[in-house]
Amino acid sequence: MAGYWVRGIRGATTVERDEPELILEATCELLEAMLRENDITDFEVIAAIFFTTTHDLTSTFPAEAARRLGMNLVPLICNLEIPVPNRLPRAVRVMMQVNTQKSQREMKHVYLRGAVSLRPDLVSAQ
Template identity: 40%
Template structure:
């Protein structure tokens, strides 16, 4: 089955190192929680709010061994009034044997408020 796995995190500053570090942290937790192998990944799509422009969150994947050839893309999140600022989101499309209710979506730091219904899942920071 092909499934989408979501994640989101926030940063405190529009800082290159912090953007990459928080995206990396989110991806490591998402990969571990869902037992993902890079070979099973169809693609990874990152988005960032307009107030984050110092780094591509996708650079975080290149720090993970074995993820060199995974197709990845970054885009800007649409500007919605009162949306969560300084937010990085990810959608990982992956081949998995997990049922949809077994997939663990990862929300860190301020992004936990995006999905309060998932607060009991693993991988929550901040």
């Protein structure tokens, strides 16, 4: 793919409780917003997606949300975040790597729900 680069798109959201359906619903909402904001309609351009959760979310893998959306061939991985004091609770963070001709500055990062407070400088106009 001449002229294409791997670019990272950041995203995060929060959930009210550590319940599988709440985590998957919020993660689906986040992934759909990341795809929409960056005009990604073909999963083939997604190189990989990394998911992290805070230590208070352990009832399910947020990567299952990507499978619900049909991303069956995209490499996915989940991990726990470092338990930093005073961190945002019940958060799911996503790093989506995509093959694109866009510059890194053109990538639109998506922060939803309580996660808007994490990086207000990167929040795209929604």
